Amino acid sequence: MAALRAGDLVVIRTCEKIPVDGEIERGAAELSEAAITGRQEPVFKTLGERVFAGSYLEQGVLYVRAHEVGEDTYLARIAALVDASLDRKAPLEQRADALAARLLKLGTLSTLATLVLTQSLSRALTVMLVMSCPCSTILAASTAVSAAIHNAARRQILVKGGVYLEQIGTAQCWCFDKTGTLTTETPEVAEVVSGDTEQLLFWAASAELHNPHALAHAIAQRAAAQGVEPEPHTLSEQILGQGVKARVQGRTVTIGNARLLDGEGVRLNRQFRRAGEELSARGLTAVYVTLDREVLGVLGIRHQLRSGARETLDALRTGGVTHLCLISGDEPAVAEGLSRELGLDACHAGLLPRDKAEIVRCLQREHETLAMVGDGVNDALALSEAEIGIAMGAGGSEVAIEVADIALADSDIRKLLAVRELSRATLRTADQNYAFAVGTDLVGIVFGALGVLNPAMGGMIHIAHTLGILVNSSRLLGYRGE
Secondary structure (H helix, E strand, C coil): CCCCCCCCEEEECCCCECCCEEEEEEEEEEEECHHHHCCCCCEEECCCCEECCCCEEEEEEEEEEEEECHHHCHHHHHHHHHHHHHHHCCCCCCHHHHHHHHHHHHHHHHHHHHHHHHCCHHHHHHHHHHHCCCHHHHHHHHHHHHHHHHHHHHCCEEECCHHHHHHHCCCCEEEECCECCCEEEEEEEEEEEECCHHHHHHHHHHHCCCCCCHHHHHHHHHHHHCCCCCCCCCEEEEECCCEEEEEECCEEEEEECHHHHHHCCCCCCHHHHHHHHHHHHCCCEEEEEEECCEEEEEEEEEEEECCCHHHHHHHHHHCCCCEEEEECCCCHHHHHHHHHHHCCCEEECCCCHHHHHHHHHHHHHHCCCEEEEECCHHHHHHHHHCCEEEEECCCCCHHHHHHCCEEECCCCCCHHHHHHHHHHHHHHHHHHHHHHHHHHHHHHHHHHHHCCCCHHHHHHHHHHHHHHHHHHHHHHHHCCCC
16 A cells, blocks of 8 residues: 555546545446445446545455545545544633632632721631632532533543533534434335235345345335335346346346446336436335336335434434434435435535535524534544534444444434533523632621621531532432433
8 A cells, every 4th residue: 555656547446445536437336435425325426526544445446546646635634624624623711710819819808808997807807718629610610510410420420521511501503414414324125016015025035135235224124114025136246336137937037227238228208207316305215116017116215313413413303403414424315304304404415524624614604503413434524624523323433432422332312412401501600609609608608707706617617618519519419301
């Protein structure tokens, strides 16, 4: 790899990763570009098309003329941008520090004023003991945040700082990746359009019986769920970027896209052509099934919606979120179909990692606080650019988890609601702590200056309100939300 130079001709075979950015000079293949776009379905590439380092060649052979190599490849440049974006993040000024500084000045002035006005060293000493150290004010926020972060960790939510815990409760704009975030990486047969569903599934599952393709697994699972037992095929041919052709019980079964049917000279009638177009418009992958050149029907395949995704989005909207957005590298028709189904406010599809980050930057200029939820390498730059980056941990990329501010260890999307509720409870607790700390300090100053309290009692007030804040914050350790 170190010897590769721009202009070299590189040969990539099945099950190999593409090491360079370049252009295909010869060959055709199905590539997994999940690391680049997040799209799980293989993409068919042929002569003259661009390929990127990090893509995985699932089937075929390609001869690629290298344009960029090493640190100049697209994926390497994205990694460098992620590092630069993280360096630009500045910590927010903490309210506790500012309030503690004010109270320290107030304590000093109060002590001097008491000494001057009352000419009593005892009263001045009492005021000084009450206000001598604003530790209760400093603890007001830090103890609440520490307890909440510990609570989150026990629930398999990793929060990497109090700033992010504070911000997520007030985020008004939420952006979501599609595959691996709102949907799982496992496809499913969502619809079957046919006069005889069982017959169609029998021939389709029989032809796909030993095909390792993810769509083939989805067809086999749907057949099994319907109680359909496939028959072994005697011959099977995978046609790159189009589908499968097999011999089952002496008959020819063809499964694939409309391009495959055209190549086989099969004509689609109006019913199935319209059905396929409608499925595609709704974001499903249309797969046609033919038997001896007769069309049996069409399957609509999509990625399974993640459990709890719809309920989570509805709850965010009910909870005051004003903008829900889908940001995906998937095909526009697929992403837009899911966006319509979930009732999202906007959809940006067909994006490369840098495009996703630019969308995030634009939205941040329009909305006060933005949270971005993703799981893949292609989401890392957008996660690092967002004010709050949230990674779906289980099955997510290490890069995304590393750059995110919050990570869900088990990828349960409903935990977004849990951490949002925990954030709001933390802010309420911190405000209660501030009020208690400032209130007891002011009462101590007044009573100390009037001579109601002696120095020993002033010291006890100082200790008591600190303990009170610790007890109040500890309630967050067991907080479970609604």
